Amino acid sequence: MKRIPVVFLVIFFLVSTAVSASETLPFAVGERLRFFIYASKIYVGSQTVELVGTEDLGGNGVYRIHGVSRSSFFVSILYRLDDKWTVFIDRDTLLPRRVEKDMTEGRAQGFFIYDIDQEAGTVRIFDRDADKTEEVLSKTLVFDLFSLLYYYRANPETFYEPFTFDFLEPHALHTVQFKDMGTEEIIIPRISKKREVTARKLQQIGGIGIEIYISDDRFRVPLKMTVPSVLPGDKKLMIDFYIDRFEPGGGVGMPTQYESLAY
Numbered sequence: 001m002k003r004i005p006v007v008f009l010v011i012f013f014l015v016s017t018a019v020s021a022s023e024t025l026p027f028a029v030g031e032r033l034r035f036f037i038y039a040s041k042i043y044v045g046s047q048t049v050e051l052v053g054t055e056d057l058g059g060n061g062v063y064r065i066h067g068v069s070r071s072s073f074f075v076s077i078l079y080r081l082d083d084k085w086t087v088f089i090d091r092d093t094l095l096p097r098r099v100e101k102d103m104t105e106g107r108a109q110g111f112f113i114y115d116i117d118q119e120a121g122t123v124r125i126f127d128r129d130a131d132k133t134e135e136v137l138s139k140t141l142v143f144d145l146f147s148l149l150y151y152y153r154a155n156p157e158t159f160y161e162p163f164t165f166d167f168l169e170p171h172a173l174h175t176v177q178f179k180d181m182g183t184e185e186i187i188i189p190r191i192s193k194k195r196e197v198t199a200r201k202l203q204q205i206g207g208i209g210i211e212i213y214i215s216d217d218r219f220r221v222p223l224k225m226t227v228p229s230v231l232p233g234d235k236k237l238m239i240d241f242y243i244d245r246f247e248p249g250g251g252v253g254m255p256t257q258y259e260s261l262a263y
Contacts, residue, residue, distance in 0.1 A: 028250025045071040096147035211237040
């Protein structure tokens, strides 16, 4: 049996303590979010995220999260985006245990399953189309974007200093850092085209410079994400995700500041 590194034992102790210390999680089963996607301020599609339910996965209780990203009808004529994600995150640590991605991005297609052993520091990647399985080693905790957002929402304090993790890519892992840069006033069109909203800014340190804006309240709702796409000639295309709809789960009533997002 592979020996678990001491660093992973320390990390898991800190993670478990942080999660168990939270009296109430800022999300619950039934939560739904929808984002509109813009490329250089032009509407190109939408993304939905739903905390579907709970189940057992390999003896671990997990949350099941389902996400879909799709290009609009007219954009699909030139570039079709049709990504479907299912993410299983541990109910105790809120770390991802498995990620399934069925992707269509332009001419690229594929179906990948990532089985993540956070304790042993390994990720087993199954490429269904190639009928190939490979195992890669992780340097630290492993996340995809969806699981990272849910983890942050429960443990924002862990991002006050640069938070290092391995980010899932189709056939590999990429070590990145994110840091909570404090609050910033931003405009979210669906909430108000004039009134600014206070949000906490998560900034990627180095890399392509991903930015994530989270509401500065007990729900910690992802309000905006900016993901630069690198084009030939070192040019960048800014992809923005703006929240368009938010429905809290668990029978929780809609907070006043999000009433405009409830339809």
